[in-house]
Amino acid sequence: MSSLDDLYRRVIMDHYQKPRNRGTLDETDGLTVHLNNPTCGDRISLSLKIEDGKVTDAKFLGEGCSISMSSASMMTEAVKGKPVDEALKYAHAFSELMQGHEVDDSLDLGDIEALQGVAKFPARIKCATLAWKALEQGVKQFEQKKE
Numbered sequence: 001m002s003s004l005d006d007l008y009r010r011v012i013m014d015h016y017q018k019p020r021n022r023g024t025l026d027e028t029d030g031l032t033v034h035l036n037n038p039t040c041g042d043r044i045s046l047s048l049k050i051e052d053g054k055v056t057d058a059k060f061l062g063e064g065c066s067i068s069m070s071s072a073s074m075m076t077e078a079v080k081g082k083p084v085d086e087a088l089k090y091a092h093a094f095s096e097l098m099q100g101h102e103v104d105d106s107l108d109l110g111d112i113e114a115l116q117g118v119a120k121f122p123a124r125i126k127c128a129t130l131a132w133k134a135l136e137q138g139v140k141q142f143e144q145k146k147e
Contacts, residue, residue, distance in 0.1 A: 011114035015070035020077050023059040025049055030057065031141055033134040037126050042068040046076075046134035050142050055079045055087050058135075065127050067118060072131035074111045084139055091132045098125045 024032070030049035036042065042064030049057035058076040062069060075094075079087035093103045094112060100119040103109065118128045 005117065008114040008117060011111050012066060012070045015073040015111065016066040019060075019069060019073040021059045021073065021080065022061065023047075024061060025057055025059055031138055031145070033138045033141065035130055035134045035137070037064070037068070037130050039123075039126060040065065042127055042130055044068065044072055044130055044134055046072070046131060046138055048135070048138040048142070050084060050139070053085075054081065054083050056081070060131060060134075062131075064130070065124075067115070067124050068127040068130050071115055071128045074115070075131045075135060078110065078112060079135065084142075087135065088139060091136050094132050095129065098129055 024045070025047035030047055032045055032047045034043075034045045036044070042062070044060055044062035044064070047057075047059045048055060058080050060072045060076055062072060075090075078090050082090070089104075090107060090109075090112075093107050093109065097103050097109075097112070097116050098119050115128050118124050
């Protein structure tokens with residue numbers, strides 16, 4: 001195993017054991033999306049607060065494997081405080097990463113890069129993308145509510 005693989009494994013386990021942004025938001029403050037992956041039993045409830053075109057807060061609760069829970073932790077860290085369109089760019093970039101494609105260098109993926117090895121394990125890709133799909137659905141719900 002390379003030292004890079006070891007580093008990535010440590011980053012994933014750190015997010016799994018000490019998740020960032022774990023919790024919920026008051027329903028009057030935002031919206032919550034509930035998703036599950038029936039293949040492996042991963043579940044997530046993602047709470048988003050969007051104001052003035054920005055994701056001002058993001059929290060999650062869930063249960064599942066280290067990949068899904070650490071991905072949710074990383075995602076909430078990455079999108080908090082970002083304009084909605086930039087948050088969606090991160091979601092798109094993450095999807096590309098999971099398909100083994102090159103990602104736009106202008107986006108600083110930070111800890112998210114630790115999940116790139118998941119692309120080698122097709123059965124785990126749904127685990128990694130669950131929180132990101134919840135983000136996309138949440139933004140879509142928010143946009144529909146606005147109209």
